[in-house]
Amino acid sequence: MTHYIPEDLPSSIQHFINGKFVDSVGGETFDVLDPVSNTSYVTAAAGQKADIDLAVAAAKHAFQHGPWPRMMPRQRSRVLHTIADLVESRGQRLAELETFDTGLPITQSLGQANRAAENFRFFADLIVAQSDDTYKVPGRQVNYVNRKPIGVAGLITPWNTPFMLESWKLAPALATGNTVVLKPAEFTPLSASLWAEIFREAGVPDGVFNLVNGLGEEAGDALVKHPDVPLISFTGESRTGQIIFGNAAPFLKGLSMELGGKSPAVVFADADIEAALDATVFGVFSLNGERCTAGSRILVERSIYDDFVARYAERAKNIVVGDPHDPATEVGALVHPEHYDKVMSYVEIGKTEARLVAGGGRPEGLETGNYVSPTVFADVSPDARIFQEEIFGPVVAITPFDTDEEALELANNTRYGLAAYIWTNNLKRAHNFSQSVEAGMVWLNSNNVRDLRTPFGGVKASGLGHEGGYRSIDFYTDQQAVHITLGEAHSPRFGTSK
């Protein structure tokens, strides 16, 4: 296979602090691999505590003295719309870089670039329409909410759909007038630097957006432990979330955590099976299976089970795995050899735990690069590791059930609770099941199609707090209650009895 390399790749990846691209103070770097050749194509600055200190100081200064938090919402909204325009106009280039860095199929990277623009447009609109509560106590008081940006927001993001997930945090944090320090994932730092140019062109003042690349245990850790960063919005693994939770505790920081998942897709016999098949195949194999909301456990009613498994396996075998830059590709290369090894180890574990009906290793003809055949295991028991643990690759577990009660028990039988997908045409069952399933988000008769106004987040080990729509605005702002006395102040008169 020819290895496609985008033109004009940067010769190095730097931090962006106070409006300038800079190296690490101590000159530290790390190598970045592309997932097709697994060779290092660039070195990136590896941020340390000293670099985080500089970025936080710049962000703090911009927050305390700069114009950004003081602008009219309409002014900030205009800048955010310009950012959305720029992201849209550079969609091709962005997608090309993202695909090169992550191994995601190009058609899907393009979709993610558009979604990133949409996130900015959405919050640009929301802040100008924002209203806050006022409460009247007739003749006595008027009380109102004075909503304020909080300060320097620390944003820590993962490597799956990096640019889109960064937009997801950047847009509401900036829309509400905060300043930010972004620490993107070390596997995929390429597209994050594009934000710096886009923001500068759109008119974001220096110091408002700061970017520090580096490893989680170094740059990420220093950001979490910085006393001048009151907020951390984190997306990543549940285990990392626990560490960050502990490290942020002494500072009592505001935390928003979007963590791992092992989401069920439950297919009842009365469902539109063709539609369920399309959605459940797409739901686990899109984005290379590196998707937090992947429906990676499919629970199927016994009467349609054998037929469903056979048809599902057939579809999985036909999925086009190949060069991420080829528009025909449906599953590309996994992000990094370490992640590839992890996914492959689960494929081997699965072979000892369940019946392999499709995939099970490296696809023929793709001898190098992080390629995994779409892999389907059937008859997976609920105590199997491939039923319980997040694999985050193109691997799915299918399990039969007999009754609604059993389906619910199986659906809820993991530590995670991010998403659930329910397939049935029975109205009562659809609502009762949706309301009982332990998941932050439920889709009925649909794959993951999200309205940006709805809450996004998980329960159990899948997250803490919800972002999405005005909930993101709530996370990135303080709601100060101001109480105004209209009449006499009625205070009990202490100290007047002698």
Ligand code: NAD
């Ligand atoms: P990860 O937890 O390994 O890393 C995420 C980020 O945290 C990276 O930037 C990393 O450098 C940083 N980090 C690591 N250790 C840190 C530490 N001690 N202190 C501060 N920062 C640290 O996750 P990943 O492998 O990059 O991403 C995959 C995971 O993300 C999966 O579990 C997936 O389900 C989850 N995810 C969740 C959502 C969601 O919305 N719920 C969305 C996408 C991905």
